[in-house]
Amino acid sequence: MEKSEYERVIEQLPIGACIINQDRIITFANPTFLGGLTIGQSNLVGQHLLAIFEEQARFLKRKIDSVFILKNPSFSYWQQRPHVFPMRSSRPITGDESQMYQNVQFMPLSDSDIEVTHVCIFVTDVTAEASYFLQQSDLKKVLEDEHHQLKALHQELKVAQKQMLQSEKMASIGQLAAGVAHEINNPIGFVSSNLETMKDYALKLIKMIETQKKINYKTSRRTFLKLIDDAYERNGIDFILEDLPDLLDESIEGAQRVKK
Numbered sequence: 054m055e056k057s058e059y060e061r062v063i064e065q066l067p068i069g070a071c072i073i074n075q076d077r078i079i080t081f082a083n084p085t086f087l088g089g090l091t092i093g094q095s096n097l098v099g100q101h102l103l104a105i106f107e108e109q110a111r112f113l114k115r116k117i118d119s120v121f122i123l124k125n126p127s128f129s130y131w132q133q134r135p136h137v138f139p140m141r142s143s144r145p146i147t148g149d150e151s152q153m154y155q156n157v158q159f160m161p162l163s164d165s166d167i168e169v170t171h172v173c174i175f176v177t178d179v180t181a182e183a184s185y186f187l188q189q190s191d192l193k194k195v196l197e198d199e200h201h202q203l204k205a206l207h208q209e210l211k212v213a214q215k216q217m218l219q220s221e222k223m224a225s226i227g228q229l230a231a232g233v234a235h236e237i238n239n240p241i242g243f244v245s246s247n248l249e250t251m252k253d254y255a256l257k258l259i260k261m262i263e264t265q266k267k268i269n270y271k272t273s274r275r276t277f278l279k280l281i282d283d284a285y286e287r288n289g290i291d292f293i294l295e296d297l298p299d300l301l302d303e304s305i306e307g308a309q310r311v312k313k
Contacts, residue, residue, distance in 0.1 A: 069140070069176035072162070075121065075169075077102045077114075086176060089140035089153060109137055119296070120159045120172045122289035127159040131183050142180040154183035238312060245308040252301040259294050 063070060069086030073079055079097045087095060092105065102117075103110040112134065116127045129137055131154040142153035155176050162171040211219045269281060285291060 067178075069138075069174075069178075071097075071102075071174045071176075072171050073102050073117070073174070074171050077117065079105075080171065089138075089142070089176070089178075091139045091141050106138060112137070115296070115299070116157075116159045117172050118292060120161045121169050122292040124161055124163070124167075124169050126161065129157040129159075131156055131179050135183065138176060140176070140178075142178050151180065153178050154180045241308055241312045245305065245312065248301060248305045248308060252298065252305065255297050255301060259297070262290075262294065 064083050066083060067085060069089055070081070070083040071079060071086050072081040079100055079102055082097050087097065094105070097105060103114055106113060112129075116129065119125070119127045135154050136152050137155060137157045138153075140153040140155065142151060156179050158175040158177075160173045160175065161169040162173055164170050207219075208223070211223065266281070270278060273281075
C-alpha cells in the first residue's frame with residue numbers, strides 16, 4: 054500500500070489519532086482527533102501536547118514517559134478517567150451533545166534501532182457504552198430504592214400478620230447478606246494491609262537505593278559509576294522509582310473502593 058493511501062486511511066478512521074515526538078511536540082493529528090476537540094484549534098501540529106492540555110498534563114506526562122522509557126504500550130479506560138481530552142460526542146439515542154467518554158491508548162513507534170522515537174495516541178469514543186453502563190447503574194439504584202421500600206412494607210405486613218415463616222425467610226436473607234459481606238471483607242482486608250506494608254517497604258527501598266547511589270558516587274571509580282548509570286537507564290530505574298509509589302497508592306485506593 055502506498056504512503057498516500059495509508060494516510061487517507063488514517064485520516065478517515067473514526068478513531069482520533071495523534072502522534073508526538075520525544076519533545077512532546079505534536080507531529081500529526083487526524084481529522085477525527087481535531088474535529089472532536091472543544092478547544093477551538095484547527096491545527097495542533099508543531100505545538101507542545103502538555104501545553105495545550107494543561108489540566109491533564111501530569112497524567113499525560115506519566116503515561117507518555119512510561120511508553121518512552123519502558124517501550125511498552127499504556128492504556129487509560131473511561132472508568133478510570135472518563136475525559137482525558139476535551140472532546141464532544143453525541144449520545145446515540147437522543148443525539149444530544151455531551152463530553153466524550155473515551156478509552157485512550159498510548160502506543161510506541163520505534164525506528165530501526167528499536168528506539169522509541171514517537172508515541173501514537175489513539176482516542177476511542179465509548180460514549181455509547183458508557184451511557185448504557187451509567188443508565189444501568191441509575192436503573193439499579195432505582196430498583197434498589199424500590200426494593201428497600203418493598204422490603205419495609207413487607208416487614209410491616211410481616212409484623213402485622215405475625216407470620217413466623219416469613220420472619221425466618223427474612224432472617225435467612227440477613228444471614229446470606231452478612232455472609233457475602235464477610236467473604237468480601239476478609240480478602241480485601243488483608244489485600245489492603247499487604248498493600249500498605251508494600252508501600253512502606255517500597256519507600257524504604259527507594260530511600261536505600263538513593264542513599265546507595267550517593268555513596269557510590271562518592272567512593273567508586275568512574276568506570277563502575279558509568280556501568281551503574283547505564284543499567285539504570287536501560288531498565289528505566291529512575292522512572293520506576295518515581296512511578297512505584299503512585300501505582301501502590303492507586304492499588305490501595307482501588308481496594309478501599311471495593312471494601313466500601
